[in-house]
Amino acid sequence: MSAGQTAPNRIRSSTEAYLRVLHALMLRDMRTRFGGSHLGYAVVVLWPVVHLFVLVSIYVFRKVPAPLGESRALFFATGAVTVLIFQYISKEVMKAVIMNKPLTYYPQVKNFDVVLARILVEIITGFLGLLTVMSTLIALGVNPLPVDPIAAIAGYCAAIALGIGIGTINIGIIAFFPGWLIGYQLFNILMYVASGVMFLPHYLPKQIYDILKYNPAMQVIEWVRLGYYPNMGVKVDYMYVMLFSSAALTLGLLLERLVVRRRSS
Numbered sequence: 148m149s150a151g152q153t154a155p156n157r158i159r160s161s162t163e164a165y166l167r168v169l170h171a172l173m174l175r176d177m178r179t180r181f182g183g184s185h186l187g188y189a190v191v192v193l194w195p196v197v198h199l200f201v202l203v204s205i206y207v208f209r210k211v212p213a214p215l216g217e218s219r220a221l222f223f224a225t226g227a228v229t230v231l232i233f234q235y236i237s238k239e240v241m242k243a244v245i246m247n248k249p250l251t252y253y254p255q256v257k258n259f260d261v262v263l264a265r266i267l268v269e270i271i272t273g274f275l276g277l278l279t280v281m282s283t284l285i286a287l288g289v290n291p292l293p294v295d296p297i298a299a300i301a302g303y304c305a306a307i308a309l310g311i312g313i314g315t316i317n318i319g320i321i322a323f324f325p326g327w328l329i330g331y332q333l334f335n336i337l338m339y340v341a342s343g344v345m346f347l348p349h350y351l352p353k354q355i356y357d358i359l360k361y362n363p364a365m366q367v368i369e370w371v372r373l374g375y376y377p378n379m380g381v382k383v384d385y386m387y388v389m390l391f392s393s394a395a396l397t398l399g400l401l402l403e404r405l406v407v408r409r410r411s412s
Contacts, residue, residue, distance in 0.1 A: 172264035226344035240314025299374025308392040315399020
């Protein structure tokens, strides 16, 4: 067999081997994190529904109308699900390297493989959570379909990209400061409150709103909400969100390559 014929075979063989390793890491990740049961995984998927139910119940009990539109549930869902997707990915990517460090002692498994497997698991989980929320809204008689599906889907994708970028930076931070695992939890609470899940930031004074716009998570929420409320009256800086996510991912990958690998070796 000639070299021209063997080269594609070698590439295909190495690709198949890598996909098998990635598949095995994803299965192990799901089994170890969720107690090896469907119930454990279902709890994680259903968490956005519980979260949404609590928010709506608080506002119904206080008899507060939805800040925008007629449905409290839809308004809070567009904010809560979006920010939870971002926060879960950024947090779980950081935890992946810590929880699966013994696997990296095998020559076939690298830190990047562990991180990629966790990202894929979180994207699947987030997608299932979104479907569950939409099904719940339909059961409540609320139409969960956006007026502009392209804007809503792009916003959810931006939340995923932002979570991946911040998550990779967290990997570099936690290599020097393990306490950041707890610190980031506290940071996420502040981020959640300041991102506009429960209110409309553009109703605030312009000076405050201009400062809050530096928070990419807030702009991602507005991005998704524009898909549901096209007349909301906000202008998302799409370039800022995409550049922020790209810069975070680039910095995170550099930290993983130049710092995390050296400290692990």
